Amino acid sequence: MNPLIGRPFHGWRVAWAGFWVLFIVYGIQFSYGTFEGAISADKGWSASWLQLAYASYILAYSAASAWTGQLTDRFGPRRVIALGAVLLAAGYLVLSVAGSLAMVFIGLAVIAPLGMSSSWVPANATVVRWFTDRRGLATGIVGSGGSAGGIVAPPIAAWLVSQYGWRTAIAVMAVTSGVLMAATAMVFVRDPESIGQRPDGRTPDPAERPTLRSRIVSRPSAFVVDAVRRRSPNGENPATAWTAAQAWRNSVFWRIFGMFALTFVVVFVPFAHGVQYARSLGFSPLWSAGVISSIGIGGLVGRIVTGPLSDHIDRRRAVMLALAVETFSFVGIAMSDGLVLLYASSIAFGLSYGGSVAVFPALVADYFGRTNAGAIVGRFFATAGSFAAVGPYVAQLLLGTTGGYGWTFSMAAASNACALGLAFTLPRPALLAKS
Template sequence: MATAREEPQTTSRARGDGLYYGWVVAWTSFGVLTITYGVQFSFGVFLPSIARDLDVSRTQAAAAYSVYVLVYSIMSSVSGALTDRRGPRLVLAAGGVLFGIGYALTGAAQSTWQLIVALGLIAGLGMSAAFVPCNATVVRWFAHKRGRALSVSTSGGSFAAVVVPFLAGWLVERTSWRVLYLGCAVMLLVGLLVASRLLVGRPEDIGLTLEDELGRRGAAQPRPATADDGAGATGAGAEVSLTPRQAARTTSFWVLVSIFLCTWLVVFLPLVHLPPFAEDLGIGATVAASLVSAVGIGGLVGRTLTGGFSDRVGRTVSLAAVLGVQVVAFLVFAVSDSLWTLYPAAVGFGFGYGGTTTVFPALVADLFGRAHAGALTGLVFAGAGSAAAVGPFVAAWMYDLTGSYRAAFVLSAVVNGMGLVLVVVLRATTPAHPGGRAAEPSPLRGTGQLAPGRRR
């Protein structure tokens, strides 16, 4: 009976009498990504201490992080599909348990293989329950303000990068990295279990619709056909989504995978190796760790601005802009020799990284619809995001080989530049709508025929 009374109240709030529950979902996701990415981004701060304590090279220690990224990227396809079928609560709670076990064992590791099992495998499985399930849930709650809502949720990662690595750098100079990882284990276990109770899979689960997002339920407001609409759909209420199998038969899916492959292949390189790079230049550990915070500041700005911007001018225009900033940032890293250049480059990289992360789930949902957003976001993330495991490891190998990270930064700029070219290709293959706005691929067609919609 309590549930029956609660649903009309929620509907009333959605109609303008209060807060639309989609924003609760977005801000809860913000909290989840703050604590999960905060711990993840601290690895670069802990890396020198871990390598010294285990008496291994940075390449060997970074191998555990590469396995971690590989595992959570690949398994995001599973967690995304589970989110579609079972909802986000179960997935997030399971992730919290895995995080707690994984990071507690990380703090107790005595060898490289133990670090790989604890951090790489177990904590990596826990991380697969964060980005994709949370943001796939957010996109189901929004159609009109999807980019803006994703700006809120994805900003958690950038907020974490501002605060946590700087704090971690201060703490690691005063206590053991092992104690810090044990504290992280407790924080993630409790935090994700609490957050799991606040997430609801979609508005229909509590008697709402997408029109409640604007507080106009029942008004039958017409809207243009979008990427959520099927072939021939032209008005309000029409929504058809592609299954993963159908999406994989479209050209746009593989172009999308290729774009983010070039983006994420090197995305974690600064987050892991920028503090050690700064220390090699003679900068203290605490100040070096603040460079990751500078990345977070840029990311916070990038995520905040890019979401709403992409709602207005289109996803590909926004994606091209932020990727261009990222290319420039990598080139500046390569020639930097002081904080005067490292800080602006870190902010610029963060802006680009934050922007691409915000556009990604929205672009998937725009192209292929809401119903399988978890599976599709997870599938793209698994295919492209798993490449992020390679970047930090290759950079560590290049450092051991040359004694410098500069060549790795140049290579990163080249790879991101290839992604920028592919964005232009995606834009060029989307012809203009007669009304002057770019057309969007219809999710049911996927064969080059297009339906009008938001700008691409």
């Protein structure tokens, strides 16, 4: 008998477990900038090659997320995330002992992405199964882990590098991240029905409660099977729920894909080039580094605020608001000639980026249901999310061609404006019919 059956609602534990998984994986990811400088100085390898390895890492884990999403639906999140912890640690351990660029690419662009792909999609796809009415709040909690990790981990990485060198720093963070991620994976449970609970912690109707309790106690395994087959409390019938293939054929899927492809393609540009841009405006290294901190703080607030807000104002409107703010934030960055506007625009970018990413899995579940959330969210992340690897590299090419960042941030604003236009075409989820 499952020891969780009969205990208080487990969904919030799953949401906070998702927070810690993203805290861990994005903490080590956003620490790469610290490692890169030390690696380049020590080994003499070109920063362009190390950036290419990082771009390959982003592309690979985004693409692999389609696979891990399907695995989450089939085997449950616990196994997928635990295996991902091992692979993530192994990839960074290979990086820590790299004696050639080939080993850098094997560790960072081949092994580590398999571990990273076992975080965002499995965590969010699991959380949206546990919530319907408070889905935005739950995904906001999960998403805020990534921002918190991006704020906390890089200074720790910088201290480790300064004290022990880049090899030891990466090894320590790899082992620590792997152990903590594997331990956190044990908290995950596929869905509330599998332990006799309901989304959002709703209780059964009084008339059916005795029957429900007796079935859990006397035949827990039979109850689990039947719970998957029966109509769920939020009105979704798993027998007729959206599959990934059905979603793929619907025009709404592609509109959402277009929205997030257009915003993801530029989303890492401020992270990768924000410090360089501030330096080009004549600011000191210390004040320039504050740009990334501003984005991180804004992202944390955006995830915490936008998620629960979307539960009350309609998820589509929350996405529209986030995309509108993100558009104007890029305009502000492009027009910056002082720290006040640059910092304010960076915070606004963090707010909007964090908010849109937090709402994204909840929006997908609103349209296509809970049953196959892993495969569907995974397909979105694998396709639209892969565009995130392109933006920073294109920005570097534009910098070399134009000699400045004006075109880069102006095009980023235009890309988000197009995404906002697509958001206005989305129908209400209740009106979506299978094609």
